[in-house]
Amino acid sequence: MRRSVEMQGARSSAVQLFLLLSCMCAATAGYPFRTPVDLDVTPRVTVLNSGLRGCKRFQASAVNYSTMLLEADSERLYVGARGAVFALDASDISAIPALTIEWEASPEQKRQCMVKGKDDKTECFNHIRFLQRFNSTHLYMCGTHAFSPLCAYIDEKRFVMSSQPEEGREKCPYGPTTGYTALIIDQQIYTASQYEFRSFPDIRRNSPSPTLKTEDAPTRWLNEADFVGSALVRESLGSSSSGDDDKIYFFFTEKSQEQTTTYSHSRVARVARVCKGDRGGHLTLQKRWTSFLKTRLTCSLPEYDFHFNMLRSVFVLHGPTPEDTLFYGIFGLEWKNVKASAVCRFSLSEVQEAFQGPYMENDDSGSKWKEYTGKIPDPRPGTCITDALRSRGINVSTSLPDDVLDFVRRHPLMSQSVQPSDRRPLLFRRTTDYTHMAVHMMQGLDGQTYHVLYMGTDDGWLHKAVDIKGQLHIIEELQLFEEPQPVDNLLISAKQMSVYVGSPSGVLQLPLSNCRRYVSCYDCIFARDPHCAWDGAQCVDTMTHTDRSSLIQDIQRGSAGCENTQDDVVQRSRSVRVGDDVLLQCELSSNLATPLWTLDSIEVQGYDLNSGFRTGTDGLLIIEARQDQSGLYTCHAVENNIKVAVITYNVSIRLDLPPPPPVDPTRDPYRHLATLPAPTERSSSERPLPPALAPLLPRSELLTPRNMEAMYLSLITILGGLCVVLTVVLVYVGFCLRVGQRGKYSLRAAAAAYPSSKRPSKNRKQHRNSSHMELKTISSHCNGNGICNGVSKLHNGSMHDGGFLQIVPGEGHTSPNKEPPPPAPPLPPTPQHPSPECDFPNGLSATLPSVLRRMNGNSYVLLQQSDSENTSPLCYSFAEELNRILEKRKHTLLLPRPDESSV
Template identity: 50%
Template sequence: MWGRLWCLLLSVLTATAVPGPSPRRPSRELDATPRMTIPYEELSGTRHFKGPAQNYSTLLLEEASARLLVGARGALFSLNARDIGDGAHKEIHWEASPEMQSKCHQKGKNNQTECFNHVRLLQRLNATHLYACGTHAFQPLCAAIDAEAFTLPTSFEEGKEKCPYDPARGFTGLIIDGGLYTATRYEFRSIPDIRRSRHPHSLRTEEAPMHWLNDAEFVFSILVRESEASAVGDDDKVYYFFTERAAEEGSASFAQSRSSHRVARVARVCKGDLGGRKILQKKWTSFLKARLICHIPQYETLRGVCSLDADTSARTHFYAAFTLTTQWKTLEASAICRYDLTEVQAVFAGPYMEYQDGVRRWGRYEGGVPEPRPGSCITDSLRSQGYNSSQDLPSLVLDFVKLHPLMARPVVPTRGRPLLLKRSVRYTHLTGTPVTTPAGPTYDLLFLSTADGWIHKAVVLGSGMHIIEETQVFKKPQSVENLVISPKQHSLYVGAPSGVIQLPLSSCSRYRSCYDCILARDPCCGWDPSTHACMETTTATANRTALIQDIERGNRGCEGNRDTGPPPPPMKTRTVLRGDDVLLPCDQPSNLARASWRLNGSVGLSDGQGGYRVGVDGLLVTDTQPEHSGSYECFAEENGLRTLLTSYSLVGWPEPGPAKVPSASDPSVSSPGQLVLLRGRACRSRWPQCHRPLHGPCAGWS
């Protein structure tokens, strides 16, 4: 049933994809399987921090001082980024008073979750101070904190214009050159807004004659230094990513659900915007927004965004995680798309939309566009014409901006399609970093968190993604609330309800052979032929250029290397009575590997042929006969490479009388648990008592 529904969902994904280059492979192949699964019990190199607080949701990494600053519910912490669990942390208790909590509860708020001081903003204010804002039991407060002493000041600032009341409300905030740029729904019943405060020219989005934002939930914001090395004297810009209630026209199904349909957006403002002199006074004159499409516009919800190379605008690009939910509701998938800044800029330089009163909907604007171009930043060309700031812009231009905040063209992903579709997974956050390999190419390494607290590590390979591993970060499932990468510390920091976890960006020692190392396709790992070990490329003491990697294909470079695969264990002897069933275990090292079995070095064994059943845990020989005796070899086949994992010598005994199943003390059994013998066809009913119930090779066999 599930398989049929998923195929139907994939057909919807394909049929409703945005226009773009034809995919080179069907959507089904985008459903990547993580190569390795690392359960919680097998984690290594992790460090933990848990203080007297909950909801460690706000993280600020300061690489220069090697500090990880954390905002939680009722507290702030300053941790050693090298080892967050070393015990040498500083902490600030910043609770809402019992009186404030009581008032919050009297307003109908939840005194178990909402009526606390949830720290939502934590940014560097200047060389000496940090700036933090908290919900403070639905009466937000902000504070300038001495970074060195790490203590609260004696006085606080009103936070209702800077921080949301509701701790669950989408929020993003940046401090840029002393100015505070925030986006959220601030007060309890207020409309969403993008604001700049703590600045000589405080600005906000327009509310009349139309709202520029419609029930928006903000996900991410980033400053892009587009002024640096600009040939036209351009301005820096702040980009905002959010979802909101749709307003523009669309397909028939879109029109029918217009009241509740939500879409993903990207908006931008100019850092040098001063607002208008008379029109748009104290309002943005550079606000523009555009539709952000990943794959199936009717069913996608933006969950998380990260940016790479934001300091160099020519290379800036974004990765976004979407949840894809169909009308069946129970079928859920996630998609990852990449967007280049150049494409976003092109959309903002394109045609506008306008609200058409006659048909009461938005449509493409076909009239003339005034000069200077509405919504643009002040450049050298405009300064030469006497427009030195936004306050010099003509009224005609500002009137146009008020009525045309939406662009007609959507922003489509690079190459017109997602990098990844993943079924039965809801990604919630993502972060990434570029990794330059010893051979020269640079790859984007992404970390994605799931709703149940797993972390997927993936590398972007041209038109797709390879998921290197999935890691169970928590013993009990819980949501991930933030992800931050430190390339300098080679660490990933995970903020969660119960605390903060520090994970290494790579664990190359996990790969024991040359084949295993290159099959991982981890840009942080390379095989060192001189030490016969998989090394981290950033810390290898040997010549980095001698390390063997094959990120693109994942199967070349180990030819002629004597460390291609792990040394197989000695051949095991297995004895079985005639007519009995026997399992020859063979655990595959990778989720992408396929088991292949050979008898007597040449005969390939296939599932269902000659009494053989090939399962995820090994080879089951049913109703054993004398002709089943011989030498059995189990190989792992992955990406064109084959590695011998284990071998058995199977000896069949005649049945002299009433058969008995050999026990673990039988001399023919080398160690307990390595041999499973079941009488006749009993495997189908007794397997749960004989082997792991979730992975038994009898599961699903008839």
């Protein structure tokens, strides 16, 4: 009774452990956040690589096509790769030959790079990181050049390097993956990166003079910054009533400095700005920016406790005026092992408002920053030179007072963060890591301007989405490559109506839209693509139509406009024998649509177990068809609350159909599965079936509906079996833990409890075999294959004479026969104990299992003693002792699952 209670307690503990593990697994699956249903958008259409239309590719011997420059006027696409620069035809990048400049690092330079400890497979090459137009005749490029950066000019007309490369250490990073952004503005080069291996990140204006950079002391302006982008916003005399200056905005992620209880992340997203006309200070901040300010970009969902603090990419969308400029950013989580992305949009006006707000200060006692509440000098630190300052005689930054410049040096961080325009992300994707983005403005038929976003992923997909009332609708997802690889760059050409994708393996050119993919009116309307509209016969691209009066489009709701159109519905006929199962297939092209089946205009209830129907994503299954189930079956796609017929089946369930041909059970590997006759299909234009049916076409018996259902059930059974096995294992582990703690059934515990003074002084080496279980004798007085004097006797639960038995678990040999082994034959009568000197009170029953254990269900455990040369004359051999025990149990059956306490 006590043992039964203990086992029940062990099982209870194991069940509790199983429930705890289940809860932990569920919590881990949801970690670190719950999914907001309204933002985790599903792409409507999925297009695999084999289904891409109008795709053009360029690939050369180089790799890492990550730097691109599009020249709309010259219709050229310049691409920088590893060791080469290409000039491609923007209208067709696959057109050959492509203009090429080879620029590889020399063998000596590669050798020096390897001496520095860099990777000779990736880093010790010349990766082109910078490629932009310098003036009307030349381009400018920079490369890592095997960790010794160089820059050079390119003659655009001849497409050759027009001069010898120059030093690029102050303009280009050393490594191919270091965060970096650069701009050429009026022949001045602005760059931001961590240039040298041990240097601090820096924002610089390199040429022409005067060169400027950020400050390092006493206050470091940038803290482990990783730059992702930059942009120029023209706010100069021509467009500003206050005579403001143009500004360059830099976007990056850096180590957090704020002292706040709201956010606990170690890194945050930032936007910083400098004035184009900045010339540095006179005495204070010489060769340093006097207009540098930075603030935080917030992309979060506080109600879900989501804080996306890692900025991955940014796209600047210029409006008709500078105040209309928008910044689109791709954000991620700080946890590297969690895939998630969010897209947030910021307005320039709110960024400017943050730069006009309170400052942060760093107290001398620590490294954390808090809001500054003291007096602010005049003129306001960090502002550009405006008409108001010019009227006071301050025409350049070198004329600013020292107290203003000293305040700028110590207060580069603003207290007010920039919130998204809609106060929440436009999009959230839990299982996607977006890498780059490009935005295209398109006017819809309703007169509104829509922003169409193209977003590349880290595994080679391109998502096209449209911003509708502050939320993104993903129109389609395109698989760009057969093998997963990241999207490294994205550019859009409205003139060529193309999007260009840079990747490690090559460059792709795709049309901005592919409206011919939608074959019906509702399919075209449901897409909600600003580029596409229905003209009454097909889905067309609105950019190619000058007369839009007859086109149909509904981007806001995606439901109106097709009420008076008649779409062709696929019609088929089926003849089914009574009692057979039949699957009516219905493929939906939209991931957002749900199937709805009707029989003679009455909805089919496919979830009732007694209805005779089963509905799924692949179609409708009629189970053991009856004659009253004959009729017209219609599959509808329900999307945006609109029901659209996709396919109809005229099903005739008859008694006079011939039975299916017999199947040879000896040749059918799936003979345990039910087979179904192949249904006969007819189009709607065919006449009724004649009395004599034509022979059925041969088809695979493995794909019949009944076989498919059986395979589904088998898969579910296997998964359920795995769960049961896991539960049994946990129960067994819990029981073993309970037993091990009490020490009642453990030979090792008994040996450990044996006094050290009575233990043998010399133990024989133990041998293990992974394919069997050994019963080993450990004794200092006996060797060989017998049970000897040194083997201890158990009297009243105690051990004596210095020896003990050890059972080493192993795996039984697997039998090639899949059938279970036959039961053991009866054993001969058991003799009495011949020698009490070597016998336990009950033979070996105190230590051996009560039955032989079956391992893996098809073989028995082999009990074997340690090898030795001598056998004690006072004892039986081990084989004799084992036979004697088995003879005692000649009437005992071998059980497939013995008592767990026997080990």
